[in-house]
Amino acid sequence: MRRDMDLIRHILIMVGDSPVPLNATVFVDEAHPFETVAYHIDLIGQAGLADTSITRMSxxxxxxxxVSPLAWNGNESLDAIRSDTIWSRVKQRVGATWSMYFTSTMTIR
Structure with missing residues (x-):
């Protein structure tokens, strides 16, 4: 499964605004099934952005x-990406960087 930074941003915003822990089911919709949301909550915990509780089957x-309240790094990250305008710019710059990287490293045969 690939990381979806828009979903991570959405989760961070919701958690940052919530006084209580949020279950993955809160974020489930047609575009984001439970498995996808749970994976991204796990990534948030691995990154140290928030406390997470993950229960796995056998x-x-x-x-x-x-996902529980944000950690220091989660608050810092959210402050940096909360604005839609800034988030759009960040995505454009990262996309341009990746495009330039892949264009310069690809060889055409």
């Missing part, structure tokens, strides 16, 4: 995922 699939 096959290692995530059965329950909850």
């Amino acid at each position: 096959g290692k699939a995530i059965a329950r995922a909850e």
Whole structure:
């Protein structure tokens, strides 16, 4: 599964504005099934952006995922990306950087 930074941003904003921990089901919609949301909550915990609680089934699939208040790094990150205008600029710059990288490293045969 690939990381979706828009989903991570959405989760961080919701958690930053919530006084209580949020279950993954809060973020589930047609574009983001439970498995995708749970994976991204797990990534948020791995990055140290917030406390997370992940319960796995015996096959290692995530059965329950909850994200708690933001950690220091989560608040710092959210402050940097909360604005839609800034977020749009960040995505454009990162996209341009990746495009330039892949264009310069690809060889055409």
